[in-house]
Amino acid sequence: MPPSVVASRLQPFGTTIFAEMSALAAELGAINLGQGFPDSDGPREVLDVAIESINGGLNQYPPGMGMQVLREAIAQHQQRFYGVSYNCDTEVLVTAGATEAIAGALLGLLEPGDEVIVFEPMYDSYQACIAMAGAVSVPILLEPPMYRPNMDAFEAAITTRTKILLINSPHNPTGMLLTREEQEHIVRIAEQHNLIIVSDEVYEHLVFDGQRHVSIAEIPQARNRSIVISSGGKTFHTTGWKVGWAVGPAHLIAAVRSAKQFLTYVNAAPFQPAIARGLLMPDEYFTQLAKNLEDRRNQLCDVLSESGFQYFRPQATYFVTADIRSMQANGDGREFCQRLAHEAGVVAIPNVVFYTPQNAHSGRHLVRFAFCKQEKVIAQAAQRLRNWAQ
Ligand code: PMP
Ligand code: GLN
Numbered sequence: 001m002p003p004s005v006v007a008s009r010l011q012p013f014g015t016t017i018f019a020e021m022s023a024l025a026a027e028l029g030a031i032n033l034g035q036g037f038p039d040s041d042g043p044r045e046v047l048d049v050a051i052e053s054i055n056g057g058l059n060q061y062p063p064g065m066g067m068q069v070l071r072e073a074i075a076q077h078q079q080r081f082y083g084v085s086y087n088c089d090t091e092v093l094v095t096a097g098a099t100e101a102i103a104g105a106l107l108g109l110l111e112p113g114d115e116v117i118v119f120e121p122m123y124d125s126y127q128a129c130i131a132m133a134g135a136v137s138v139p140i141l142l143e144p145p146m147y148r149p150n151m152d153a154f155e156a157a158i159t160t161r162t163k164i165l166l167i168n169s170p171h172n173p174t175g176m177l178l179t180r181e182e183q184e185h186i187v188r189i190a191e192q193h194n195l196i197i198v199s200d201e202v203y204e205h206l207v208f209d210g211q212r213h214v215s216i217a218e219i220p221q222a223r224n225r226s227i228v229i230s231s232g233g234k235t236f237h238t239t240g241w242k243v244g245w246a247v248g249p250a251h252l253i254a255a256v257r258s259a260k261q262f263l264t265y266v267n268a269a270p271f272q273p274a275i276a277r278g279l280l281m282p283d284e285y286f287t288q289l290a291k292n293l294e295d296r297r298n299q300l301c302d303v304l305s306e307s308g309f310q311y312f313r314p315q316a317t318y319f320v321t322a323d324i325r326s327m328q329a330n331g332d333g334r335e336f337c338q339r340l341a342h343e344a345g346v347v348a349i350p351n352v353v354f355y356t357p358q359n360a361h362s363g364r365h366l367v368r369f370a371f372c373k374q375e376k377v378i379a380q381a382a383q384r385l386r387n388w389a390q
Pocket of ligand 1: 036096097098099100123168171172200202230231232233239242243244
């Protein structure tokens with residue numbers, strides 16, 4: 001093998017686990033409960049708007065901030081669900097998925113050496129983007145079974161180099177939902193130290209057990225120091241469209257845009273009016289979406305306990321984390337996921353990839369299963385897991 005030519009700041013991150021495990025699922029014909037994407041289509045009317053847009057000639061570069069119809073729909077959505085108003089011309093930016101909004105926020109705001117406080121485990125792009133910006137991740141460990149953030153640890157992690165608090169609720173991979181009180185505490189810390197909050201809220205509508213997601217910007221002191229990020233992927237079962245957004249005060253959105261314009265310039269035009277249509281769906285759509293997913297959460301949690309896993313019941317998201325130590329003597333989640341794929345025909349994600357190298361031991365024995373799949377697919381996975389675990 002020739003020596004790697006990958007830039008040193010990216011070398012620690014290798015290939016994303018999602019690409020690796022989805023390729024393995026395809027190769028083995030295994031049931032993919034790894035990468036978080038639904039296996040059924042979203043609302044017909046949303047899909048139809050995309051088709052009509054292509055047929056209607058909406059096939060050239062849209063405006064840099066995103067199409068007006070979508071920016072207006074995003075602003076209306078934030079007002080409807082969170083009571084927060086945004087100016088759709090200056091405070092709403094359309095991005096290539098939430099992934100680009102995160103990258104744009106970090107690349108657009110961070111100086112080399114700046115520190116970003118972030119929950120650990122964390123969605124895998126955070127560490128890589130912080131590294132691409134030449135900045136430093138300062139992780140706050142969330143520990144099972146409840147995965148609640150320890151606010152003393154949060155406060156103790158602040159230094160003179162801290163610039164951003166990067167939070168994620170509902171949280172991937174744990175399914176933890178921050179309470180309003182916890183978010184208020186985070187906002188007090190941000191105010192006290194004059195920090196920017198970047199809040200990844202992509203699972204905002206996938207919340208269970210009658211609870212409600214609180215957007216950080218609902219807390220009045222947070223509105224003008226927070227970039228709120230979300231995406232149409234999870235809410236409308238269109239993860240492959242990569243339509244996301246960032247909302248916040250104009251000066252912060254301008255910083256995200258300054259990076260975004262040189263990453264993708266603009267995003268796919270025909271999907272923008274389609275996601276706009278989705279965002280204007282009636283409340284029942286959003287309620288039913290969460291209810292259906294809650295049923296799948298219950299189904300998969302039952303399967304895991306019948307198969308002998310200890311698991312941590314998620315309050316939200318697509319994912320449930322399980323401890324594999326009762327099933328794999330050496331407690332190695334990576335090895336376990338390989339065995340599970342080859343022997344049982346079910347793919348999961350080893351949670352260790354969501355941890356920094358220094359805390360890898362905390363996630364080594366944990367694996368994540370996705371339940372955003374059809375009932376019959378989870379039932380089939382259940383059969384395979386039960387047979388395998390016997
Ligand atoms: N943030 C979190 C926490 C995620 O789980 C994901 C994965 N979908 C993203 C961001 C990226 O979202 P998108 O596909 O819209 O880029
Ligand atoms: N967010 C999804 C997950 O955590 C997948 C995103 C991706 O493939 N990058 O599984």
